Amino acid sequence: MQETPIRRAGPDRAAARGRFGSWLAVWGPGVLGLMADNDAGGMVAYLITGGNDHLAWYLGALGLLVPATYLVQSLALSVALGSRRPVGVLLRRRWGPWPAALNSLVLYALNTVILVTEFAGMARALRLWGVPVPAGLGAAWALVTFLSLWRPYREVERWLLGLSAGSLAFVAAFLLLLPPRQPWPVLAGGPLTLHTGFLLLALAGNSIAPWMLDWQQNAVLAGRIRTPAEGRADLRWGAAGQGLFAALAMAAGALLDLGAGGSAHPLSWVAAHAGPLVARLLTVGIAEAGLLAAVTVSLTSTWMLAQGIPLLGSGPDPGAPPRGRAAAIHLLTLTGAGLPVLVPGFALGPVAVWAQAAGALYLPVTILLYLALARDPAVMGPYRLSPARSRLLAAVACGFLALGMAALRA
Secondary structure, X not given: OOOOOOOOOHHHHHHHHHHHHHHHHHOOHHHHHHHHHOOHHHHHHHHHHXXXXXXXXXXXXXXXXXXXXXXXXXXXXXXXXXXXXXXXXXXXXXXXXXXXXXXXXXXXXXXXXXXXXXXXXXXXXXXXXXXXXXXXXXXXXXXXXXXXXXXXHHHHXXXXXXXXXXXXXXHHHHHHOOOOOOOHHHHHOOOOOHHHHHHHHHHHHHHOOXXXXXXXXXXXXXXXXXXXXXXXXXXXXXXXXXXXXXXXXXXXXXXXXXXXXXXXXXXXXXXXXXXXXXXXXXXHHHHHHHHHHHHHHHHHHHHHHHHHOHHHOOOOOOOOOOOOHHHHHHXXXXXXXXXXXHOOOOOHHHHHHHHHHHHHHHHXXXXXXXXXXXXXXXXXXXXXXXXXXXHHHHHHHHHHHHHHHHHHHO
């Protein structure tokens, strides 16, 4: 009797592990920056956006923003690999100290407002787990300070990539909200209003924020990405993850039907109307998103200040933790961003939406600054950006400018 050979699964499993390992090997600043952009304030803004009707419009806009995000972030990647210098230093050499300092200060102001929403999101999320807001805020502040101030970048990158798995809580929360109370065409519909344009602007600002380019450029210099192929693979994973979790958060907002009643304090509203399990799952994702964003945004602010205003900084090396005056400014920034959370009646929802909209208004300036650097052969060498890609990026910048002007006029 002929014996049937036993098929061994070992090589197949080894090959699968090898493929997964090769994926993980290219995860870096792109995945971190784009997942961190789905921050605590951003995810709250997505919930509010999806809960205010017009879901089909918002998801359609998100479908356009995902490739635009990849394109814009690849611009920062090109400047990093072509110049091998921090962007703040490049801006100072190209246009002089005053324009570079002004750009750094504007970004610092925008990032500080974003940091307020991160600490608020983390503290409010922990409150739903029974932790008082002051204690939750203190714990969040201590963890962000430890990761951003006392650890080198590559170690921080490994920590944050592991923590990003917390975003899977959004998937579980979305599944628990199914089936919808109303048919999807009803949830996704609704007439366009003036408020729709503003929420579209906030959605655009949440998908591509100015700090993301500066993070990408500096973190590539400090991290493990060495070739354009590695950087593009990293960005593709990041853009896909960002788009997926943003879509889930907006769909969850539509299923929850937040409307005007839940927009000011959405987490409390979810806890009261959707039950404690859904609320806690959402808060796990929001707390994780807030931590990723608080570390990446605060580091970006300190890097840009140190590079744009050398008197305030500790040097242009983004791979080392801030030192000296830069460390003091970093601590003051984190402390100042946490204090508004303790104000009674602080409304996270409106601040989160306005923070994203303000970023969208400044994004065209950031894109054009990077474009000027990317087209300069003295800066880029063989990595100089092609005319076709330059025109495409200029069109993206003009699109954001037109959207911002239309939203403000409305």
